[in-house]
Amino acid sequence: MASEGAGTAQDLVRSFESLAADFSTEIAGLRTEPEIRLAQTRYLGKKGRATDLMKQLGRIPPGDRPAVGAAANRARESIEKLVEERLAGLAEALLAGELARSVDVTLPGRGRRAGTIHPLSRVRMEIEQIFLGMGYEVRTGPLIETEWNNFDALNTGADHPARDMQDTFFVEGGLILRSHTSPVQIRTMLAGPPPVKIIAPGNVFRRDDDATHTPMFPQCEGLHVDKNVSFEDLKATLIAFVQRFFGPQTDIRLRPSFFPFTEPSAEVDASCFLCQGKQPARATCRLCKGTGWLEIGGSGMVHPNVLAAVGYDKYDVTGFAFGMGLSRMAMLKYGVTDLRLFYENDLRFLQQFPAG
Amino acid sequence: MKISLNWLRELVELPPEVDAERAAAALTGQGLEVEGIEPKGRELSGVVVAEVLGIRPHPGADKLRIVRVRAGKREEDVVCGAPNVPPSGNRVCWAPPGARLPGGRTLDAREVRGVLSPGMLCSEIEMGFSEAAEGILILPPAAVPGEDVAKVVGAVDDVFEVNVTPNRPDALSHLGIARELAAHFGTRVRLPEVDQVPEVDGGLAMDVDIVDAQGCPRYTARFIAGLSVGPSPISMRLRLAYCGMRAISNVVDATNYVLLETGHPLHAFDFDRLQGRIVVRRAREGERTTTLDGQERGLVPEDLLITDARGPVAIAGIMGGATSEVSAATGNVLLEAATFEPRSIRRTAKRLGIPSEASYRYERGVDANGIPFASLRAASLIAKLGGGSLVRGTVDRFPRPPAKVTVPLSLTKLRRVSGVDYDITFAIQQLTRLGMGCKPQGDGLLVTVPSYRPDITIAEDLIEEILRMGEYGKPARKDRIASNATELANPEGSADRARRLLAGAGLSEIVTWAFVSKAALAAISGDGKDATLGQGITLRNPISADYEVMRTSLLPGLADALKRNLSRGVADAWLFEVGPVVRRAPGGDATPVENNHAAGMLAGRRGGWLKPGEPLDFYDLKRVVEDVLRGFGIADARFVSPGAEPFLHPGVSAQVLSPSGAALGCLGELDPRVLRKLGIDSAAFYFELQVAGLAWATASLRTAAPPRFPAVSRDVSFWIDLATQAAAQRAAFLSAAEPLLCDLGVLEDFRDPKYVPAGKKGVLWSMTYRAADRTLTDAEADDAHQRVVAALAAAFPIQIR
C-alpha cells in the first residue's frame, strides 16, 4: 500500500505540475478578460480542476501530504501569475489601440459659429470703455427732439447762421430728428446740478446723402462741467483719449474753429497712427493723405449762454465739450474706405468683426 | 471761398520764404482752414508780349495774313488767321517756337500755305484763360513787348479753397484773409490803391430815402458819368475766373472785383433807367419783380426792396432787377454800397432760393464802416475801366450807425478758462496784432473790437482770439491728463448686453436707418390694421419716399438686409439689430415713445459640415430667444400662442411674456404673405424683444450649492390630444406637488400619422427624482413617479404606451 500511496502522491504532484502547463497553453488563445477569468475559474475555482485534485489528498499518506500541498500552491501561484501577466498585456494592447486613434484637427469645429458685432457698435463700446475709465458716465437720449434742446439751448437761435450748416429733418408735431447728440448734454444738465461728466453716444440725422454722408450717422459727444475746468483740461483729455484709442505715440493738434455752443472752439486732429506723421512714410500715406493728421472731431469750452440756458451759474462753473463721428473713427480704426459699407449690411463685410 | 495768392500778396507783405504751403498752414492754424491749393497757369510757358509792326496779306490764302511782330530784340513774320489782328503799335500774344500751351502742345516753326511761320499769335482759349473768345487776345498798351504773358496777366497763381466758418464775415474777402496773414507774420495790411480818375460836378444826382432803417442801416450812392461798357482787361477777368466768378462787363466785373477784394457787395444800376429817387422799403402784398436773371419773383412783405418811382429795381442784398440792369448801352451808373439786416436777407434768399455772393456776405454781416472805402474804390475802378468820370456828391444815408463795441476781459477769467497763467502783456500783444484796442481795466482789459468783427461780444470770444494765435498748437500740460478717474459706471447697458448675447448665439449685428418707407410699414401691419405698427411718425422733409416714416419695428430693416444678402448669394443669414423704434404715444401725446428693441432674423439651414444642413425651424429660433432671456437671467419666460403680431405665421408664432406676465416680445415664422410683400423668397424666422422689458424682468441672481445625493430618472410615454401643449402637460405633472420631483422635460414629440392615433400625438417625458438628505431607493422613485403620472392622467385623457 505504501508503494501505491507513494505512487499516488507522486502522480498527484505531477498532475499539479501539468495543471499549470495546461492552463498556460489554454489561455494563449484567449483574447478577452472574461474568457481568461472563466478559464482561471475552471482551474482554480470551487469546482475547478485544482479542487478536484485536492479531493484526492485524503488518500495520500500523511507523510507525503506536505509535498503535494507545496505542488498545489506552486500550481496556483503559477496560474495566478499567468493570469496577471496576460491581463496586463491585454490592457497594454487596449491602451495602445486607444492611443493609436487620431483625428484631422484641421477640419472645422462643429456647431454654429458665434455671431459678430457691428463695427459701429464695436467702436462705440471701445470709446465708452476709455471714457468710463476716466470717470465719465454714459448718457443717451431720444432721437426725436425739440428744436429748443437741439438748437436754442445750444446758443443757436432761429436765425443763427449755424443752422445753415446742418440741414435738419422735421417730423410731425413741430419736433425734429436730432442733428447731433448735444441735446443729451442739455437734458443731463437740466436734470441736475454740476459737476457733470458724461459722454453721449447715439445716432443723429442730417439731410445729406452722398458718398461721404449718410442721412443717419452715429456720434459720441463728451461734456465735463465743474469748477475750474479749463481749455488745458480739454487738451489733456483729448490726448489721453487718442493715445488709448489709436496708440500711445499719438499726438493731437487743435485748430481754431466755430461752433455756436462753444467758445473758444477747436477742431481736433490726431496724428496719423499709420505713418506717425513722420517722413518718408507720411508722403505716401493713404490714411492721412500725406498731411500727417487725421480729423477726428470738434471741441471747445462750453459757451456761457449754454450754461445759462440750463440754469448753471456761468460765473461759478466752466466746462468743455467735444464730439466725434463714430463712422469716421471706425473707418480709421478698421481701415474701412467706403462709408456705405456700414449700412449695406453685407454679411461678408460684417463677419470680419468678431464679438469678443 | 476761393482766394488768389497773387492778390493776397498785393494786400499784405509776406516774408520772402512764405510760399503757398506756408501761407495755407498759417491760415489753417488760425482757424481759416485751407482745404486745397490749386496751382494755376503752370502749363503755359514761353508766350511773350509782342508789338504788331505791320500786317500784309498771305500770298496763298485770303483768310490768312502775315503779321510782323517784335518782342524784345526779336522780329518775325507770323502767319495768323484771326479776323481781329490789331493795327501796328498794339500788343498781342506770340507763342514762338519752343513755347508751351495748356494740353501739352509745344510750338515750332512750320509752313502755313507756303509761308514759314515761327509759332503763332494766341487766343485766350489757346492759352487756357477762358472757354470762349473771338480771335486773338489783344493786351493793353502798357504791356511791355518781350515779357512773359502768363506773368503780365497774372495767370501764374495759387488759388486757396478756404473754409470760412459762419461767424467770420470779416474773412470773406482777400483783404480779410490778408489781415489774418498780417497778424500771423507780424506785418501790415496794404489797402488797395484807389485809381485816380477825372471828377466832375453835377449832371447826375438822385436822392435816397430809407423807409425801413431796421432793414437798412446804411445806404450810399455814387454816380459815374460818361462811361462806355465793354469787356474788362484780361488780368481782371482771369482773377475773377480763378475766384469762381464769371466775367460780364467792365462795370459789373469791377463791382465783383471789389466784392472779392473787400468783402463789400456793390450793385451798379443803369442811372438812366432809374426814375425819381431811390426808396428802401419792404415789399407790398402781392408785389412782383423781374430779377436780372430774367425770372419773375413774387414778393412778400418781409422782403426788403430797393425801389424807384416805378417800383422795385432790386431785391435788397440779393439780386438786381432786370429793368435797371447795366447793358452795353449804359453810359451813366449809380453805384450802390449798403448794409442790410442779415436775418432779413437770409429769409428772403432762402425763400426765393437764389443765394448769391452778395447775399452770402449780407447774411453773415457786412461792416458798415467799410462802405465809404469800398464804394470809392469800386466807383473809381468803374470810371477807369469805362473811361468815365466820378460825379462829386455822394449820397450817404446812415440812420443806424453801429455802436462801438468794447468787451471787458479779466485776467482771472482768461486764466480760468484757458488753464494757463498767462500775464496781461501776452493778452495785449495777441489782441493788438488782431487790430483790437486794449485799455487796462480792473485786473484785466477793456478791449475795443473793430467793427468788422461782429462775432466778438463776450470775454470768451476774446480768449479764443488770444489762444488761436499759436496757443492751440502747443502741447498739453501732462499733469491734467485723466484727473479724478474714480467712479466706474456700469460699463454695459442693457442694449449692449443684448448685442453680446445675440452675437454669442451666432447672429451678426446689422445697422439700418431709423426711417423706412410707408410701404414697408403697411406690409408688416396688415395694411395698417395694426395701428401701432402701421401709423409711424412721418418726416416732413424726407430724403426720399424710401425713408419717410420712423420705423415702428426693426422688421423692415432686417428684411431689407436679408433680401440683400440672399440676392448676393449669402444664403445662411442670421442677423440681428438692436436700436430704438419710434411709436405714437398712447392718448395722443405729441411726444412719441422711443424704445430700444432687439430683433433677429434667421434664414438658411442648420449649420455643420458633418451632416447636410436641415432646414431651420421654430425651435432654432426659440433657442436664440431663450439664450437671450437666460442671459438676462429670465429662465422661466412664458411662450403663449398664437402670436399677436400681424406679420407672423398664425400657427408658428408666440408672444413672449415675463414670469409676471409682462409682454417682452414675440417670435415666430414670418407669414408667407408678408414675406412676399417684403420681397423675400425664402422661409425666415423672426423675433423682436423689448430691451427695457428684458432689463426689468431680470431677477437678481440667487444660487444654491450643487446637490449632495444622486438622482434617479424615470420616463413616461403616452398618447395625448394633439392640442394639449407641453406647458399644460408640465403644469399637470407639477400639480402632484411631488417633493422628490426635481426636474422634468420632453424627450420626444412624435406625430407621424402612420403610427399615431388620429388627433393624438405621442410624447415622451423624462423625470428626475432626488431627495436632499439621502440616496433614493428604486421603490421610493417608482412611488413618486406613479403619483406624478397619475396627476397627468387625472387632468387629461391619456393612454400610456
Ligand SMILES: [Zn+2]
Ligand atoms: Zn499717415
